Each structure stands twice: as structure tokens, then as C-alpha cells.
Amino acid sequence: MTAVDVPRRRFADREGALAWVFLMPSVFYILALVAVPFVLAVGFSLSDVTAGDPSFNWVGLDNFRAIFDDPVFWQSLGNTFLFTTVSMVLIVVFGKVLANILVADFRGKWLVRFLVLLPWTTPVALSAISWLWLLDSIFSPIDWILRQLGLLGGQGAPLGNGTNMYWLGEPGLAMASVIAVHVWRLTPLSAVIMVAGLVAIPRDLDEAARVDGAGYWRRMFEVTIPLVLPVAAVAALFGAIFTFTDMAVVDVLTNGGPNNATQVLTSWAFFRGIDGGDVGQGAAIALFLFPLLLAAAIAILRAVRRMEVQ
Amino acid sequence: MAVVEVKNLVKLFGGVRAVDGVDLATEEGEYLVLLGPSGCGKTTLLRTIAGLEQPTSGDVLINGHLVTALPPRARGVAMVFQSYALYPHKTVFANIAFPLRAAGMDSQARVRKVNWAAGLLGIDHLLKRKPRQLSGGERQRVALARALVREPLVFLLDEPLSNLDAKLRASARDELKRFQDEIGTTTIYVTHDQVEAMGLGDRIAVLRDGKVCQIGPPVEVYDDPADTFVATFIGSPPMNLVTRDGVLVGFRPEHLLPPGVTVSPDRVTISLAVDRLEYLSGDRHVYGTVTGVGEPTRVVARLGATVDMPVVAGETYDFEVARNRLRFFDAESGKRMDSVPV
Numbered sequence: 001m002t003a004v005d006v007p008r009r010r011f012a013d014r015e016g017a018l019a020w021v022f023l024m025p026s027v028f029y030i031l032a033l034v035a036v037p038f039v040l041a042v043g044f045s046l047s048d049v050t051a052g053d054p055s056f057n058w059v060g061l062d063n064f065r066a067i068f069d070d071p072v073f074w075q076s077l078g079n080t081f082l083f084t085t086v087s088m089v090l091i092v093v094f095g096k097v098l099a100n101i102l103v104a105d106f107r108g109k110w111l112v113r114f115l116v117l118l119p120w121t122t123p124v125a126l127s128a129i130s131w132l133w134l135l136d137s138i139f140s141p142i143d144w145i146l147r148q149l150g151l152l153g154g155q156g157a158p159l160g161n162g163t164n165m166y167w168l169g170e171p172g173l174a175m176a177s178v179i180a181v182h183v184w185r186l187t188p189l190s191a192v193i194m195v196a197g198l199v200a201i202p203r204d205l206d207e208a209a210r211v212d213g214a215g216y217w218r219r220m221f222e223v224t225i226p227l228v229l230p231v232a233a234v235a236a237l238f239g240a241i242f243t244f245t246d247m248a249v250v251d252v253l254t255n256g257g258p259n260n261a262t263q264v265l266t267s268w269a270f271f272r273g274i275d276g277g278d279v280g281q282g283a284a285i286a287l288f289l290f291p292l293l294l295a296a297a298i299a300i301l302r303a304v305r306r307m308e309v310q
Numbered sequence: 311m312a313v314v315e316v317k318n319l320v321k322l323f324g325g326v327r328a329v330d331g332v333d334l335a336t337e338e339g340e341y342l343v344l345l346g347p348s349g350c351g352k353t354t355l356l357r358t359i360a361g362l363e364q365p366t367s368g369d370v371l372i373n374g375h376l377v378t379a380l381p382p383r384a385r386g387v388a389m390v391f392q393s394y395a396l397y398p399h400k401t402v403f404a405n406i407a408f409p410l411r412a413a414g415m416d417s418q419a420r421v422r423k424v425n426w427a428a429g430l431l432g433i434d435h436l437l438k439r440k441p442r443q444l445s446g447g448e449r450q451r452v453a454l455a456r457a458l459v460r461e462p463l464v465f466l467l468d469e470p471l472s473n474l475d476a477k478l479r480a481s482a483r484d485e486l487k488r489f490q491d492e493i494g495t496t497t498i499y500v501t502h503d504q505v506e507a508m509g510l511g512d513r514i515a516v517l518r519d520g521k522v523c524q525i526g527p528p529v530e531v532y533d534d535p536a537d538t539f540v541a542t543f544i545g546s547p548p549m550n551l552v553t554r555d556g557v558l559v560g561f562r563p564e565h566l567l568p569p570g571v572t573v574s575p576d577r578v579t580i581s582l583a584v585d586r587l588e589y590l591s592g593d594r595h596v597y598g599t600v601t602g603v604g605e606p607t608r609v610v611a612r613l614g615a616t617v618d619m620p621v622v623a624g625e626t627y628d629f630e631v632a633r634n635r636l637r638f639f640d641a642e643s644g645k646r647m648d649s650v651p652v
Contacts, residue, residue: 202393202395204392204393205395205397205398207382207391207395208389209408209412210361210381210382211361211362211383211387211388211389212383212408212409212412212456212460213409213412214408214412215383215412218412222397222408
């Protein structure tokens with residue numbers, strides 16, 4: 001070889017092209033699993049596609065008119081808001097309490113940490129089925145404990161003289177059960193997010209407050225909670241979105257019953273669109289999740305931004 | 311009566327003796343500086359006095375009362391942290407008012423008190439701001455105001471100047487001193503910076519490995535160090551130590567001078583083979599090897615701006631030290647000992 005060996009510009013040196021190559025998998029993923037189904041859903045909601053007749057016929061807003069006329073839709077919408085709001089508040093509050101336990105230093109904390117994270121790591125179908133047994137109308141261990149404590153059954157018991165609570169049979173109790181199981185499942189996630197917020201607070205601040213004469217509760221409400229608020233908002237956002245879009249707990253525990261008392265938008269869309277075969281109406285119902293989720297996401301992100309600017 | 315008294319205090323972290331049997335007592339209105347290298351236990355000692363750490367054994371007394379088991383809020387102490395630890399979500403006013411609210415003071419009295427403290431530190435115009443909008447010096451003043459507003463028995467300051475840049479540090483140090491002169495409250499100040507310690511302290515306690523090496527006024531600690539650690543930790547450049555028959559002969563760089571500069575009639579002549587010179591803000595630092603006193607040792611001489619004798623690297627000169635400036639230490643223990651003939 002006579003000439004100087006000129007180093008060649010390799011593909012790995014071309015950052016612009018490389019960026020596209022690295023981005024493509026996620027772009028493809030989002031297009032295939034988010035954008036395409038979303039466009040399909042919009043299309044189906046304006047069509048008369050059913051499971052038996054997949055041919056696409058434009059029907060305009062007929063599907064929306066039909067679901068608005070259906071009282072179950074409005075009940076589902078109301079239930080969804082109740083389910084989401086109550087769950088979100090409880091998830092954030094319990095998440096904060098659990099986070100305090102997770103950051104505390106005590107003997108055997110690894111065991112407690114493991115147990116705390118268990119509900120989140122267990123597959124939802126599995127844990128929901130366990131709860132189905134715990135809340136069984138006849139064999140519920142919870143009812144048995146209540147009976148043993150004298151709170152249920154017998155004359156003048158505080159929870160009534162029946163032998164069972166029928167957790168999933170009474171409308172109010174069914175909603176409470178669904179919320180309780182959902183909160184039980186999502187609290188660990190929120191706790192882990194909160195832990196990240198808690199450990200980010202400089203220890204100096206808590207110590208300064210202690211020297212300044214503040215007791216536990218004053219330090220909690222005037223120092224820790226205000227400083228953990230932006231992170232709590234993120235936990236609330238996740239809680240809201242996971243609750244809003246969840247149908248596994250409802251599906252396994254109550255199937256939307258009794259008498260649609262626990263029917264939420266996701267389960268109603270599923271029953272209508274998949275079980276019932278009316279894909280057009282199912283899509284129209286499911287589309288209602290979109291603006292509400294968008295509004296929730298924007299509202300919470302704005303709250304976070306405002307706190308940062310302050 | 312001592313405002314703060316520490317009796318045989320020991321603090322273990324695992325197997326490490328962070329504080330190892332310290333006895334200390336501050337006098338009323340005194341500025342006591344705890345000085346030592348990082349890891350010497352000075353901050354742990356301060357935190358134990360504040361009540362943020364529980365001692366393994368020993369006692370802390372404040373105003374004659376035993377407070378070892380009491381929480382920080384019951385001790386009547388105020389602390390300024392290295393980071394200042396201002397509450398970032400509260401305004402300056404709310405920061406200063408926080409200890410008063412914790413004490414249950416009513417809102418009118420609170421406003422009066424905050425304004426008094428803010429006026430004293432010249433931060434009246436900052437009360438509506440958030441800590442984020444303040445400069446380092448302003449933050450220090452807010453932290454001091456928050457400490458002052460409770461009218462504590464004692465101020466505890468944990469390296470409050472180390473977060474400031476070098477230029478600001480000198481003026482902030484001056485401000486701290488004037489502030490304490492004005493308030494007259496007993497202060498315990500932790501630092502690793504000997505300049506701060508010498509400049510601020512009425513007395514300095516030099517700590518090493520959790521023990522107090524020496525405690526005394528700055529002049530005493532500088533001129534009559536109790537051991538070789540204090541001798542070499544304080545002073546820049548540190549004291550020169552020359553080994554001679556199991557004895558360390560010490561002399562400060564500014565006392566090793568060319569002939570004719572030292573006025574004391576009783577002088578020791580020392581031969582110095584110069585190998586390097588440094589010019590530092592008017593002073594000349596002369597590095598070289600001394601022979602004749604003991605084993606040949608590399609030392610530093612600091613010639614003030616008024617000493618104009620020419621000194622060249624590579625030459626050997628006869629320098630002098632006044633005999634009363636020589637200090638003697640046991641070579642084995644490093645402890646101070648009586649003079650030996652040189």
C-alpha cells in the first residue's frame with residue numbers, strides 16, 4: 001500500500017442517520033400499537049361494523065346517539081369518575097404512608113418492603129381471583145372474621161344480623177370492594193414513586209425543622225408534604241390513568257354487576273363491543289376515555305409545572 | 311457558669327469512634343470554634359449538642375441543665391446548617407417565622423419579631439422572596455435571622471461559610487463576627503478552615519480523631535501548639551519540624567529569617583540550602599534543606615515583603631531563628647516537651 005490509510009467515515013459516525021435507526025423501533029411500536037388502533041377506533045365508531053358483519057358502512061354519529069340514549073352508558077361514566085377519584089385519592093394517601101414506612105430504618109425492613117411491593121408485582125388476574133374468594137358471598141373469610149368478632153350475625157350485631165355481607169352483591173359494597181382491591185393493587189406503585197420524592201428532600205431540612213422546634217406533624221405537613229407534592233402529583237397521574245383504563249378488577253370481581261352498579265367505561269365498551277359484538281358502539285364508548293384522559297394528563301402536568309415555577 | 315458543657319462525650323458509629331471522650335465548656339458570650347480536618351468528629355460533636363445525634367455515652371448540659379435525653383426543640387439551641395437548610399417553598403418571612411409558629415407565638419408578636427431580626431441583619435427588603443431568589447450571602451443572613459428570632463441560649467454554626475465563593479467568604483466572615491459582637495450570644499462554630507477559626511474564635515478547640523488536641527485562644531494555639539498535629543494543622547505553610555536525637559525541633563516559617571532581621575539577641579544559626587522559591591502575595595516562600603540542627607530536613611521559610619535580602623535557588627545561606635521561637639516535641643508521641651539545648 002502506497003497511500004496513507006485514510007480512516008473511513010463509518011455508519012456509526014453519522015449521528016443523524018443513527019438517531020433515526022435508534023428511534024425507528026419505538027416509532028414503529030407506537031404507530032402499530034397506539035396510532036393504528038386509535039384511528040381504527042375512530043373509524044369503527046363512525047361505522048356499523050359488528051362481529052358478524054365486518055363490512056364498513058358509514059353511519060355518521062349514529063353510534064354516539066345510540067350510546068347517549070342508553071342509561072347504562074351514563075351510569076358507567078358516573079361510576080368511572082367515582083371509581084377513579086376515590087381510588088386516586090386513596091392511592092396517593094396510602095402511597096405516602098407506605099412510603100414513610102419504606103424509607104424508615106428498622107429491623108426486618110427488607111421483609112416489609114417485599115410484602116409492600118407484592119400486590120403490584122402479582123399478576124392482576126391472579127390477585128383479583130384471590131380477592132374474589134376473599135369476598136365470596138358464602139365462604140368469605142372476611143365475613144367469618146367479622147362473625148367471630150361479633151360484628152356480624154346474631155341479634156344486635158353492628159353490621160346486621162345476616163350471616164354474610166354479600167360484598168359483591170350489594171351495589172354500594174360492590175363498588176367499595178372494587179375500589180378497595182384496586183387501591184390495594186396500585187398503592188405500592190404510588191409508594192415507590194413517593195419514596196423517590198421523599199429521599200430527594202435534603203435531610204438538613206427536616207433537621208433544621210427539628211431544631212426550630214417543630215414536632216412530627218408540623219414537620220410532616222409544613223416541610224415534607226409541600227416538598228413531595230410535585231412527585232405526589234405524578235403518582236396521582238399514574239393512579240388516575242391506571243384506574244381510568246383498568247377493567248381487569250371490575251371484570252374479574254363483579255363483571256360490572258350487580259345491575260351495572262360497578263360498570264365502568266372500559267368494561268361497558270368491552271361488553272358492548274366484544275361480548276355483544278357491536279364493534280361500532282364499543283369503539284364509540286371507548287373513545288370517551290380519550291378526551292378525559294387527555295384532560296387529566298394536562299391538568300396534572302400543569303399543576304406540576306405551576307409548583308416548579310413557584 | 312458554662313452555657314454549654316460536654317462531659318466525657320462518646321459517639322460510636324458502628325465501630326468508629328466519631329467522638330471519643332470529649333470534655334468542653336463554653337463561657338457566657340464566648341465564640342468557640344471547633345477546628346479539625348474532615349472526619350475528626352467536629353460536626354458530630356455539634357450535632358450531639360444540638361440533639362440531632364444521641365451520644366453513646368457522656369452528657370450534654372445547657373445552662374446547667376442536663377439535656378442529653380431531650381429532643382432538639384427542648385434545648386434552646388439554634389443551628390445554622392452548612393447548606394443553610396432554608397425551606398424552599400416558604401418565603402423569607404415564613405422561613406424566619408417558622409420557629410415562632412412552632413413555639414405557638416401569636417401572629418402580631420410574630421410579625422414584630424421577624425421584622426426585628428430582619429432589620430438586624432439588613433434583609434427587610436427580601437421578606438417576600440423565596441430562598442431560590444437570594445444570593446449565597448443573603449441566604450446566610452436569612453438562616454442567621456431564623457436562628458436569631460428564637461433568642462436561643464446558644465448558636466450552633468456548622469461550616470456556614472463553606473458554600474460561599476472565596477471572595478464572598480471574607481466579607482461574610484466579617485459580618486458573622488460583627489453579628490455575634492452585637493448579639494453577644496454564646497456561639498459554637500464548626501470549621502475545617504484555620505483562617506476562619508483564627509479570625510472568628512475567642513477560643514479554638516482543635517480536634518483530631520474524635521479527641522480534643524488543644525483548646526485555647528488563637529494566639530496560644532498558634533504559638534504554643536500542644537502537639538505536632540496542632541503545629542502542622544494550623545499555619546500556612548505549617549510549622550517546620552526537624553528531628554534531633556528523639557526530639558522534634560519546631561519553628562514557624564516566618565521565624566526562619568536571614569541574618570539581621572531577627573532582633574532577639576539569643577539566636578540559633580541554621581544553614582539552609584535553597585532549592586526553590588515562590589512569590590505569594592508579597593511574601594517569598596523559600597524551600598530548602600536545613601542541616602546542622604538535626605537530621606537534614608526539607609523546610610520552608612517565609613520572608614515578609616520587608617525582607618529584601620536577595621535569595622537564589624541553588625545557593626546555601628545562613629538563616630537564623632530566635633531561640634525563644636523554637637518549640638520542642640517528643641518524636642514518639644508528638645507531645646510538647648521542655649526545651650532542650652540546640
